[in-house]
Structures are given as structure tokens and as C-alpha cells.
Amino acid sequence: MLAEFDLIRRYFMSSQEAATSNGVTLGCGDDATLLVPTAGQHLAVSVDTSVVNVHFPREAPAFAVGHRALAVALSDLAAMGAVSRWCLMALTFDQHQFADDDAAHAWLADYARGFHALSQQHATTLAGGDVTSGELAIGVTVMGEVPVGEALTRSSAQPGDLIAVTGALGGGAGGLALWNKGERDLAHPLLRRYLLPEPRLAAGVALRGLATAAMDISDGLMADLAHLREASQVGAEISLEALPLAEGLEGMLGRKAALKAALSGGDDYELLVTLRADDIAKAQQRLASLGLTLTVIGHCCETLGVSASDQSDLSGYVSGYAGWQHFSGEAP
Amino acid sequence: MLAEFDLIRRYFMSSQEAATSNGVTLGCGDDATLLVPTAGQHLAVSVDTSVVNVHFPREAPAFAVGHRALAVALSDLAAMGAVSRWCLMALTFDQHQFADDDAAHAWLADYARGFHALSQQHATTLAGGDVTSGELAIGVTVMGEVPVGEALTRSSAQPGDLIAVTGALGGGAGGLALWNKGERDLAHPLLRRYLLPEPRLAAGVALRGLATAAMDISDGLMADLAHLREASQVGAEISLEALPLAEGLEGMLGRKAALKAALSGGDDYELLVTLRADDIAKAQQRLASLGLTLTVIGHCCETLGVSASDQSDLSGYVSGYAGWQHFSGEAP
Numbered sequence: 001m002l003a004e005f006d007l008i009r010r011y012f013m014s015s016q017e018a019a020t021s022n023g024v025t026l027g028c029g030d031d032a033t034l035l036v037p038t039a040g041q042h043l044a045v046s047v048d049t050s051v052v053n054v055h056f057p058r059e060a061p062a063f064a065v066g067h068r069a070l071a072v073a074l075s076d077l078a079a080m081g082a083v084s085r086w087c088l089m090a091l092t093f094d095q096h097q098f099a100d101d102d103a104a105h106a107w108l109a110d111y112a113r114g115f116h117a118l119s120q121q122h123a124t125t126l127a128g129g130d131v132t133s134g135e136l137a138i139g140v141t142v143m144g145e146v147p148v149g150e151a152l153t154r155s156s157a158q159p160g161d162l163i164a165v166t167g168a169l170g171g172g173a174g175g176l177a178l179w180n181k182g183e184r185d186l187a188h189p190l191l192r193r194y195l196l197p198e199p200r201l202a203a204g205v206a207l208r209g210l211a212t213a214a215m216d217i218s219d220g221l222m223a224d225l226a227h228l229r230e231a232s233q234v235g236a237e238i239s240l241e242a243l244p245l246a247e248g249l250e251g252m253l254g255r256k257a258a259l260k261a262a263l264s265g266g267d268d269y270e271l272l273v274t275l276r277a278d279d280i281a282k283a284q285q286r287l288a289s290l291g292l293t294l295t296v297i298g299h300c301c302e303t304l305g306v307s308a309s310d311q312s313d314l315s316g317y318v319s320g321y322a323g324w325q326h327f328s329g330e331a332p
Numbered sequence: 333m334l335a336e337f338d339l340i341r342r343y344f345m346s347s348q349e350a351a352t353s354n355g356v357t358l359g360c361g362d363d364a365t366l367l368v369p370t371a372g373q374h375l376a377v378s379v380d381t382s383v384v385n386v387h388f389p390r391e392a393p394a395f396a397v398g399h400r401a402l403a404v405a406l407s408d409l410a411a412m413g414a415v416s417r418w419c420l421m422a423l424t425f426d427q428h429q430f431a432d433d434d435a436a437h438a439w440l441a442d443y444a445r446g447f448h449a450l451s452q453q454h455a456t457t458l459a460g461g462d463v464t465s466g467e468l469a470i471g472v473t474v475m476g477e478v479p480v481g482e483a484l485t486r487s488s489a490q491p492g493d494l495i496a497v498t499g500a501l502g503g504g505a506g507g508l509a510l511w512n513k514g515e516r517d518l519a520h521p522l523l524r525r526y527l528l529p530e531p532r533l534a535a536g537v538a539l540r541g542l543a544t545a546a547m548d549i550s551d552g553l554m555a556d557l558a559h560l561r562e563a564s565q566v567g568a569e570i571s572l573e574a575l576p577l578a579e580g581l582e583g584m585l586g587r588k589a590a591l592k593a594a595l596s597g598g599d600d601y602e603l604l605v606t607l608r609a610d611d612i613a614k615a616q617q618r619l620a621s622l623g624l625t626l627t628v629i630g631h632c633c634e635t636l637g638v639s640a641s642d643q644s645d646l647s648g649y650v651s652g653y654a655g656w657q658h659f660s661g662e663a664p
Contacts, residue, residue, distance in 0.1 A: 025374055029563070030486050031411035031547050032378035034478070037369040042357055045459060046364035047420040047473060051466035079363035088379040090422075090471040127377060130471075134383035139422040139462075139471035141379060146366070154362050215363050231361070 007131050011112035012089065022085060022125040033128040035086060041145035046076035052136035056195070057179060061186065062107045064195040066114030069138035072218065074122060074199035075269040079216040081152040081208040082144030084201055086127040087119060090139035093131060122201055152207060152214035157232035157274035161212050163298040164280065166203050166271045166287065169221060170258055171246030173265025177253065189247050197269040203294075204271060206286040211273040220266040225306065228272060237307050238298030274300055339463050343444035344421065354417060354457040365460040367418060373477035378408035384468035388527070389511060393518065394439045396527040398446030401470035404550065406454060406531035407601040411548040413484040413536040414476030418459040419451060422471040425463060454533055484539060484546035489564035489606035493544050495630040496612065498535050498603045498619065501553060502590055503578030505597025509585065521579050529601040535626075536603060538618040543605040552598040557638065560604060569639050570630030606632055 013029065026034040037043055050069040052058050060068075070087065077084045091111075098104040119126055124142070175194025183191055200216070207214060213232055217224050221243075229236055243262045250258040273294075275283055280296060287294045345361065358366040369375055382401040384390050392400075402419065409416045423443075430436040451458055456474070507526020515523055532548070539546060545564055549556050553575075561568055575594045582590040605626075607615055612628060619626045 026483065026485060031408040032376040032414065032474075032476070034374040034376055034412070034483055037375050039371055042366040043369050043375070044364040044366055045418075045420060045473075045475070047422045047460055047462050047471070049422045049424055049462050049464045049471065051424060051464050054465055076363040080366070082364065086377075088377060088473055090379045090381045092381055092383055092469060128379060130379050130381050132381045132383050132469075133386055134469060135467040137424060137464075137466060137469060139379070139381065141377075141420055141473040142364075143377070144364070151358065151366055153358060 007108065008129060011108050012126060012129050019125050019127070022123065024086070024125055024127055035127060035143070038145050040148060042148055042151060044077055044080045044082035044144045044146055044151065045141065046073060047139060047141045048073040048076065049137055049139045058136070060195060062110035063114035064186065065138070066111040066116075067118050067196050068114075069140050070115050070118050070124075070142075071197045071199050072269065073140035073142040074118070074124070074201060075197070075216040075218065077142050077144040078200040078204035079152065079214050079271060080144070080146055081150060081204040081211075081214065082146040083205060084122045084124045084142060084144040086125050086143040088127060088141040089115065089129040090141075091129065091131050092134040092137040094134060094136055097136070122199070146208075150208045152204065152211050152273070154213055154215050154228045154231035157213035157228060157234050157300050159234055159300050159302045160277070161234075161274040161300045162277055162280055162296050163225070163236060163238065163300060164273050164275060164283070164294050164296045165217065165221070165244065166200050166273075166292055166294055167268075168244045168246040168293075169217070169268050169270060170249045170261035170265055172197070172267025172269070173261035174246055174249045174252060174258070176265075176267065177261075190249065190252070193246055194267060197267070199269060200271045200292070202290050203287055203292055206290060207271070207273055207283060210279045210283045210286070211275055214271055214273040217268045217270045217272050218266060220264040221268075221272065222263050222306070223266070224272055228274070229306070232274075232300070234300040235303040235306065236298055237301055240308055242295065242297045244293065244295040244297075339440065340461060343440050344458060344461050351457050351459070354455065356418070356457055356459055367459060367475075370477050372480060374480055374483060376409055376412045376414035376476045376478055376483065377473065378405060379471060379473045380405040380408065381469055381471040390468070392527060394442035395446035396518065397470070398443040398448075399450045399528050400446075401472050402447050402450050402456075402474075403529045403531050404601065405472035405474040406450075406456070406533060407529070407548040407550065409474050409476040410532040410536035411484065411546050411603060412476070412478055413482060413540045413543075413546065414478040415537060416454045416456045416474060416476040416533055418457050418475040420459060420473040421447065421461040422473075423461065423463050424466040424469040426466060426468055429468070454531070478540075482540045484536065484543050484605070486545055486547050486560045486563035489545035489560060489566050489632050491566055491632050491634045492609070493566075493606040493632045494609055494612055494628050495557070495568060495570065495632060496605050496607060496615070496626050496628045497549065497553070497576065498532050498605075498624055498626055499600075500576045500578040500625075501549070501600050501602060502581045502593035502597055504529070504599025504601070505593035506578055506581045506584060506590070508597075508599065509593075522581065522584065525578055526599060529599070531601060532603045532624070534622050535619055535624055538622060539603070539605055539615060542611045542615045542618070543607055546603055546605040549600045549602045549604050550598060552596040553600075553604065554595050554638065555598070556604055560606070561638070564606075564632070566632040567635040567638065568630055569633055572640055574627065574629045576625065576627040576629075
């Protein structure tokens with residue numbers, strides 16, 4: 001039987017030195033962790049739960065499970081333009097799923113490696129956690145900071161603003177399709193997009209002062225665009241031809257299914273932003289310096305709803321598209 | 333099928349007015365929530381997950397499930413002497429467990445009532461959340477504040493300090509025993525102790541400047557005392573006669589089982605504190621004004637380990653006691 005306290009100490013406690021340098025006055029091991037927020041900053045907080053066989057396959061590599069659970073939570077901070085600082089991890093873990101304690105420890109070590117590698121990449125200190133017994137699930141609370149008045153929100157897009165996305169779309173759904181076909185090589189670009197998504201934190205910071213609204217694409221472009229439209233009370237017209245498709249997606253799925261993956265597949269964790277036309281070149285420059293593209297896919301308009309420049313095609317291969325035109329912000 | 337977004341809006345979004353008055357600049361509904369921490373305070377954070385059939389019975393009243401999930405998390409803030417301000421709730425919810433959508437909605441409404449009643453009692457704004465599909469579990473992240481330098485920790489008990497506990501012990505285990513016998517009346521004091529524990533937040537604040545160390549009793553007195561002893565590098569001698577037993581516990585279980593419940597039952601969520609002998613009267617006065625007792629149950633000593641004034645008895649009715657004398661901080 002693995003003891004909770006041992007597990008936390010062995011796999012999840014940050015080094016005291018690293019923690020102290022990131023504003024952790026009292027780290028893991030007490031009832032709560034004491035943090036030192038920065039004066040003049042808002043604290044941005046969010047929680048995301050990843051459940052086995054809902055958000056990731058049971059057979060997914062433990063490294064990817066750890067990476068992904070943190071990545072999807074960090075993606076929410078990216079969408080706010082926040083700098084990530086701390087996280088808390090609540091792991092619910094079923095050790096009886098493993099042949100023996102050694103197998104459980106091997107999984108945990110690999111999981112912790114994936115989690116820590118990403119947390120270090122984004123200077124995010126694991127400031128606390130909890131290990132409980134039950135169906136595998138990971139709840140990650142992330143805490144970041146953004147200067148007062150500079151946060152990106154969903155609610156301030158204006159008619160006339162351009163709509164743009166970072167990176168490429170459809171990779172999450174394409175990777176899942178690959179996984180379901182038996183592909184297990186994490187070096188495959190599409191599988192990486194699904195299992196090892198990269199939260200766009202640097203892009204979020206770079207877009208401060210330029211994006212009029214922002215959110216991350218987790219449920220799929222159309223569903224998330226609906227949330228943004230509702231929050232901002234604008235309509236949107238998008239161009240299917242303009243959608244940046246993930247590398248290899250069209251070749252694998254064909255054009256129609258690739259577009260569907262980009263529109264409604266979800267799990268892309270790119271940023272969906274709106275900007276004034278005057279600011280697009282500057283925003284693209286800033287993101288280019290991060291090695292990231294920013295592609296204009298449409299613009300906001302007065303009429304609530306969504307239309308597409310090639311609507312007659314769209315209705316043919318995206319089921320339920322007619323409904324989207326009347327979307328007023330419902331969840332899909 | 334219940335939609336996540338609707339669920340959050342219907343049951344869990346705090347009123348904008350209440351949230352704004354508690355430092356929530358941007359509330360639920362965006363990618364992250366923006367909070368305004370207080371200058372000069374440390375931010376105390378902790379997360380606790382409650383899993384069905386591990387931490388509470390599947391048939392527990394939904395009101396109690398909501399209350400309890402928040403209470404056990406707040407108890408960690410109480411142990412730090414922090415004032416609770418915000419929480420995030422990650423609900424994993426299996427709607428297929430219910431006969432129909434109406435039954436699921438009834439459960440959720442009752443659950444939300446329990447959660448909100450306690451959050452309001454402790455001026456804790458629900459600042460974000462997540463609803464996912466899976467085996468019922470609730471992860472609660474709590475955030476509180478404590479003036480710099482005033483937090484209570486586990487690590488500063490000194491030999492000679494008295495050891496004391498708030499309230500009464502054994503009620504958690506006694507309530508569970510009652511539940512297992514079929515008792516379902518939440519008005520029963522022992523069942524309340526188990527299903528509706530009261531986090532000792534006011535007591536934690538009142539003990540600032542007096543307690544030399546503190547933690548909450550969640551795993552059971554002996555197990556939690558072991559954590560405190562390890563963190564402070566002290567030994568402890570406790571008196572079994574001095575243990576304050578929960579009302580009705582001895583009558584229900586008999587003396588031996590009642591003591592065992594108090595020593596190792598867990599789920600009491602009282603505070604375990606150490607104090608200098610000179611400060612005990614003042615601490616008891618402060619807690620009395622909150623309607624709470626503070627009972628001295630022993631003292632810290634130089635020799636690492638635990639002994640009891642009536643050890644010969646103890647070894648007879650608490651299994652594994654011999655092992656405890658050599659405890660060096662392992663989880664039970």
C-alpha cells in the first residue's frame with residue numbers, strides 16, 4: 001500500500017530553494033502553503049480536472065498524463081495574458097489498477113516527470129497537493145499574475161475587430177483519431193498536439209495591449225467562439241479557407257474531416273483572440289518572435305450569430321452547422 | 333444530458349455583487365478569475381479532494397457532501413490561522429448514477445445549497461470551478477490570507493510546550509459508525525460531527541500569537557501528532573484521561589472504542605496546537621468567547637516518540653500502539 005505522505009514527498013515536493021525563489025514562503029508539508037503575491041498585480045486563478053477515459057485514454061503514457069493535466073490548466077492563464085507562478089495538484093489515483101507497487105511507482109515517477117518538466121518550463125512552482133484513492137483523475141489549480149488593467153478577457157470584442165488564432169487547429173482531434181488507430185509514437189506531430197499540448201503563455205503575455213478579447217480553444221473553435229461572442233455580444237463571420245490546419249491533418253483525414261476537426265474537434269489549446277485591424281501586424285510580429293503564427297480567420301460583426309464565407313459547403317460536412325448560425329452562447 | 337456551462341451558471345456562480353465586494357475583479361465565466369490579494373498578507377492555499385465511498389458514503393445527503401467537501405479544505409486554512417477568502421470547486425459528477433435529469437438536478441441543487449451555506453458562513457467566495465464527468469469527487473482549492481509572520485505552522489513546537497485540542501475528539505469515527513448502523517438523522521450530534529464538520533477558522537485566528545504550532549486533525553490525533561512532532565522535532569507525552577471525547581461517544585461505543593476513535597479515528601477537523609504553559613489560560617479565554625473549549629491533553633518533550641501516562645492500558649485496546657512509540661512521521 002502506497003502511503004499518501006510518502007508519495008507526495010517522493011514525487012511532488014518542489015525543492016525548497018526553487019520554491020523560495022518563486023515567492024513560496026512555506027512550501028508543501030504544512031496544512032497550507034504560504035505564497036507572496038506581487039503588489040500591483042491581479043491574481044488569476046483557474047482549476048481544471050482531467051479524468052481518465054474522459055479527457056485522456058487510460059493507456060496514455062504517464063508522462064503525457066502529467067504534462068497534459070497541467071497544460072490544459074495553464075492554457076486558461078495564457079488566455080488571460082497572465083504569467084503563471086504556482087499550481088496545486090490533486091491526484092486521485094487507483095493503485096489497484098497496477099500489477100504491483102513497483103508498477104504503480106513507475107507510473108507515478110513518469111507522471112511526475114511529465115508534470116514537473118512542464119511546470120519548470122513555465123516557472124510554475126508546485127505549491128501544494130493532495131493524493132487520494134479512487135478513479136484516476138487530476139485536478140490542477142493554477143495561479144498566475146497579470147498587471148492590474150492588462151488582463152485579456154472574453155467580453156470586450158467589438159464589431160469590426162479581426163478574429164485570429166495562434167498556431168494551428170484540428171491537431172487535438174487529429175491526434176485522438178491517430179491514437180484510436182493505434183499510433184503510439186509521441187514523436188508524431190499530431191499525437192503530440194493531442195497528448196502534449198503547449199499552453200500559449202508567452203503568446204498571451206505578448207498580446208497584452210493588442211488583443212481586445214481572448215480565450216483558449218479547448219472545446220473547439222465554434223463552441224469557444226460562441227462563448228466569446230456571447231460574452232462580448234458580437235457576431236462573427238469566419239472564412240473556412242483561412243483556418244490554419246495542423247500539419248499533416250488534411251493528408252490524414254481529407255479536407256472535409258480536417259475542417260471539421262478544426263471547427264469542432266477541441267483539445268487544441270490555441271488562443272482565440274480579437275484585435276483591431278491596425279494592430280494585427282504588430283501582434284503577428286510579436287508572436288513570430290516566439291516562433292508562433294497568428295492567423296486571421298474572420299471578423300466580428302453586429303449581427304449576433306456566425307456565418308461563413310462558404311456557408312453552402314460548410315452545411316454539407318459539418319453536422320449541426322445550421323444550428324450554429326443561431327447560437328447565442330449555449331454550450332455545445 | 334446536462335451541459336457543464338449551464339450547471340455552473342445555474343448552481344455555482346456567485347452573485348457579481350457579493351464577489352466584487354470580496355476582491356473578485358473578474359468572476360466565473362472567463363478563462364480564469366481575477367482576484368485582488370491584500371497587501372502585507374501571505375496567501376495561504378490548499379487543496380483537498382473528497383471521493384465518493386472513500387471520504388463520504390454514496391448515499392450521504394447531497395447537502396452534507398457539499399458542506400463537507402468545503403469544510404475539510406477550510407480546515408487547513410484554520411490550522412494556519414488564516415482568514416478564508418476564496419475557493420475553487422472542481423466537481424466530477426456522474427449523472428448516469430441518477431434515474432433521470434430531474435434527479436440529477438435535485439442532487440446538484442442540494443449539494444450547491446450545502447456548499448454555499450458554509451462558504452457564506454465563512455465569507456468565502458466561490459471564485460471558479462469546473463464540472464467534469466466521472467466518478468463522483470470534489471476537489472476544493474481554498475485561498476485565505478494571514479498577516480506576514482503570523483501564520484501558525486507545524487514546525488515550531490518546543491519541548492515543554494503544552495499540547496491541546498479544540499472541541500472534542502472521536503466524533504468523526506463515532507458518526508461513521510452510526511451511519512454504518514443505519515442512522516440517517518443529521519440532527520444526531522455524532523452524525524453531524526461526521527457529515528457536517530465545522531472548520532475551526534475563528535479559533536485559528538484567535539490562536540495567532542499564542543499557539544507555537546498548529547495543524548488540523550484529519551487523519552486521527554496520533555497520526556497527525558506524528559506529523560507535528562516530526563516537523564518540530566519534538567516528542568510528546570499525552571494523557572488518555574484528558575482526551576475530550578465527543579458527546580455521546582462513550583455511551584455509544586464504550587470507553588475503549590471511544591478512546592480508540594479519539595486517538596485514531598480521524599475526520600474530527602479540530603485543531604491540534606501547542607502553546608507555552610503561560611499562554612494556555614489566555615488561549616482558553618479567547619476560544620471560550622467563540623463557544624469552543626481548548627483542552628490540554630499532554631506536553632511536548634525532548635525524547636522523540638509518544639508515551640502516555642497510562643501506557644499499559646493503551647497497548648491493550650489500541651492496536652499497533654507499540655509501533656507508534658517509534659513513529660518518525662510516516663503516514664499511518
